[in-house]
Amino acid sequence: MNKNKPNSFVQHILALSESEVVDLCDAAESAILDGGGFGWLSPPPRNVLERYWRGVIVVPERDLFAARFNGRIVGSAQLVIAPGNNEAQKYIASITTNFVAPWARGHGLARQLTLACELRAKKRAIKFINLDVRETQEAAIQMYERLGYERWGTNPNYAVVNGEKIAGYYYTKKLGSQKRGGKSKT
Numbered sequence: 001m002n003k004n005k006p007n008s009f010v011q012h013i014l015a016l017s018e019s020e021v022v023d024l025c026d027a028a029e030s031a032i033l034d035g036g037g038f039g040w041l042s043p044p045p046r047n048v049l050e051r052y053w054r055g056v057i058v059v060p061e062r063d064l065f066a067a068r069f070n071g072r073i074v075g076s077a078q079l080v081i082a083p084g085n086n087e088a089q090k091y092i093a094s095i096t097t098n099f100v101a102p103w104a105r106g107h108g109l110a111r112q113l114t115l116a117c118e119l120r121a122k123k124r125a126i127k128f129i130n131l132d133v134r135e136t137q138e139a140a141i142q143m144y145e146r147l148g149y150e151r152w153g154t155n156p157n158y159a160v161v162n163g164e165k166i167a168g169y170y171y172t173k174k175l176g177s178q179k180r181g182g183k184s185k186t
C-alpha cells in the first residue's frame with residue numbers, strides 16, 4: 001500500500017460529533033471564501049453555520065453525505081426529496097450543497113459525493129434528480145455533465161454576485177441512465 005496516497009472516502013452522515021461539525025464549518029468557510037459557497041458569498045457567523053449543519057441531519061427529507069480526506073471531513077453534498085404532501089414529486093429529488101474544500105479538491109471526492117447521493121436516491125425509489133448551478137461554477141458543470149446530467153434550461157437572472165448578474169444552469173438526470181465516469185467505492 002502506498003503510504004503517501006491520501007485516504008479519502010465518502011460516508012452517509014446520520015449523526016454529527018462536535019469535531020465533525022467543526023470540520024464541516026471549516027470546510028464550508030474555505031469553500032465560501034474561495035468563491036464557491038452554496039449561496040453564501042461570505043462566511044456567516046460560526047454559530048449560524050453550526051446550527052445549519054445540525055439542522056440538516058434532523059430534516060427527514062435530507063440525506064447528508066460527507067467527504068473525508070486523511071481523517072477530516074472536507075466536503076459534503078445533500079440529497080433532498082419532496083415532503084410527504086407533495087405526491088406529484090414523490091419520485092423527484094435534488095442534489096444541493098455539493099462542495100469540497102479547496103485543499104482537498106482533485107481527488108474525486110465530489111464525484112463520489114454525487115454518486116453516493118444517486119445511490120441513496122435509487123434506494124429511496126427516486127427516478128429523476130434535478131439540480132442547478134451558477135454559470136461560473138465550471139468544475140461543477142463539467143462534473144455533472146460528465147456524470148450524465150442534461151442541461152435543460154438557463155435562467156439569466158439566477159444570482160447577483162458583487163453587483164453582477166449571473167446566469168444559472170438547470171440540469172436533470174434520469175436515474176439508471178448513468179454514463180461511465182463513476183469511480184465511487186461507496
Ligand SMILES: CC(C)(COP(=O)(O)OP(=O)(O)OC[C@H]1O[C@@H](n2cnc3c(N)ncnc32)[C@H](O)[C@@H]1OP(=O)(O)O)[C@@H](O)C(=O)NCCC(=O)NCCS
Nearest residue numbers: 036098099100105106107108109110111137139140142143
Ligand atoms: C465542483 C467541486 C465540488 C469539485 O470538487 P472535486 O472534489 O475537486 O471534484 P472531483 O475531483 O471529484 O472531480 C470530478 C470532476 O469534476 C470536474 N472538475 C473538477 N475540478 C475541475 C476543474 N478545476 N476544472 C474543470 N473541471 C473540474 C471534472 O470533470 C472531474 O472529473 P475528472 O477528474 O474525471 O476530470 C469543487 O470544485 C467545489 O467545491 N467547487 C465550489 C462549489 C461548487 O461549485 N459546488 C457545486 C454546486 S453547489
